[in-house]
Amino acid sequence: EGSAQASSSSWKKVNYNNVYKDIADLLEDENYDDGSYGPVFVRLAWHASGTFDHKTRTGGSSGATIRFEPESAHGANAGLDAARQRLEPLKKKYSHISYGDLYTLAGVVAVQELGGPTITWRPGRRDKTAADCTPDGRLPDAAQGADHVREIFYRMGFNDQEIAALVGAHALGRCHTSRSGFDGPWNASPTAFTNFFYTELLNNTWVPKKWNGPFQYVDRESGQFMMLPADMAFKKDSKFRVYVEKYAADQDAFFEDFANAFAKLLELGVDFPEDAPFYKFKTLEEVLP
Template structure:
């Protein structure tokens, strides 16, 4: 492990994330699809751009003609750029913002009608990019622009989610199984703002928010564990500070800090209430909800003691997050990417 961390320290200089979550796609059966379009006063998109809907399910059918080794090349290009541009944001690096981008283009999935999710790659359009909850993600989008130019065949949904997987694995996180085949959608299918999470929410809010995306308690706690990375910024979220010390190493530190730090609930300079510790760490109200709710707290304690259990649950939950709303044909196989270190 020491050798791994030594290698990692050359590539990232620790820091950065913000909040996590969202984008959107659309709907169900042919009848539901037409109703959705009528309700939203939209014209039916070009089916070649829309992508195929699985009969009777409303799930988008993934389409892929590339081989796993083609996507490994994209992974390598992103990972190499992460190493080369580690000076971003006071040597925070781009890893956390790429993870957050993948989260936000996936996190508006709505299970009741199979809308939302990462399929359409609509973050590239102004409406979604300028959602107040997406503030700061523009830097991740710009980072990936040269990757998109290098690999013009990859869809935006595939690129955003693959970048998140790359960031997690290069920051010493768990392996994230990934499948290709998302199809770019048209601008008129960009989701309305407002599906991203409220950092001020209590445990009831957090539980209900994640139920919308078909997540259970254990998955919720695991996904919030991504806050082991990075820090919040006033200019982006209205909160300020890191969740922990090792802000560029994916670990279970977040859970240990929730349990063991002494937290004070204070109003910050932006006028928002946040929890601060005497070590300079912070927690959002939605973070502290995990120790204020007895069901969540039990899982927090487990993950604090057992990083492997956390990694295992996070890997499954994150894959579910970025695949919600999509049906993958049998010919599209799962890819588990090798890190740069593993290829040396």
């Protein structure tokens, strides 16, 4: 993982439609997790971006400091090396792409190819060096509740509606004991982008998991699905819950609000070149005849 400081116009030399397609081709792998790198690509894009502090204008996806120690070794980023390694061949193939653009575009591709909304995306992030790594503690702690979640996301510049929409990404993927210490997927279709985070949260009875691991919840009926303490905050907190109920009842409303909030997340703190165009990529399925 190099540290090359690209010149200010190198982003123009990349065909992002081709990168989109190549990332999409990397998603499936029957030997990885639930068969897709999509969820961990979404998580990489989010953790690369979610370090932003709007007061100091530090952090965020521009710079892609998540690839350097100490940031790569922050507890919250455990396991994201799997996503970075999977994408590394594309950095070689498209030498002019920045890591910041590659990691955020991977999140866009994953959301779209797994059935989610179109995410508007722009290129032009410029990589920084290890000296620009953000301090530990900027990403949310899953063991905490609504006050903590608000503190973390307000620091990025989000409001309650946007926070509630973003956490719907937990329809995707799973917790790994080897990474976060928590265990299990949030629902039965972890490789499909749906509003199931909200429907599962509301419709199940969540009970403490009986185990030696960190405190978390499982659904009482099957014991197969999980919620983090920080997830349960969205059910318990009356202001968050308004949006949880809305998104559970209306997948279109969720898709629209998620698309806006996720696009905003990926742009936090980025100084885009004035002539950087907005892309709305077609999915592979839409492109194929």
